[in-house]
Amino acid sequence: MVELNINGSKLVLKKGDITEEDTEAIVNAANPSLMGGGGVDGAIHAKGGPAILEECKRIRETEYPEGLPTGEAVITTGGDLKARYVIHTVGPVCSSGKLDEEKAKLLKNAYYNSLKLAKEKGIKTVSFPSISTGAYRCPWRDSAEIALKTVIDFLKRENFIKEVRFVLFTDEIYNVYVKTLEELKKNV
DSSP: OEEEEETTEEEEEEESOGGGOOSSEEEEEOOTTOSOOSHHHHHHHHHHOHHHHHHHHHHHHHTOTTOOOTTOEEEEEOTTSSSSEEEEEOOOOOTTSOOOHHHHHHHHHHHHHHHHHHHHTTOOEEEEOOTTSSTTOOOHHHHHHHHHHHHHHHHHHOOSOOEEEEEESSHHHHHHHHHHHHHHGGGO
16 A cells, blocks of 8 residues: 655555445446446446445436536445445546547546545545546556546645545556556655
């Protein structure tokens, strides 16, 4: 586990299962339908139980009938999870395995809008997965840099959120985040 203090807040990198986190909110790397899916999305829906899906259905009916746009974020109950809330955000799809300028902006928005929503809802601790680096195939190093820079910049400007965790599922992705954070620390 790696920790970095930023403006009175803590940034944590750890290897683990995001569905086991006890932060007030966890972030779901959702698909636009909000109906569950594979990877992190499927695991959160499976472990959190039907309450999450029911709220997602209501969001689709009332706010986003065409699906949640990439880069936007919504919040539901955490259902049976340890976390009280789930913030659902949709990252970009990098089917070519590349993160162009437009996709990079959408990925940044996914992290930023999740943090902004957490602050609006009074949430002080949040756990993130690595958004868009699984089935959506965005490159790990570039995605980690965007994720970490976005969180660091947010914490530098805002000191409301007290802890942001990146909960990374494999040693390989964890090591990419650790190395990227080491490179970014020079500017913190």
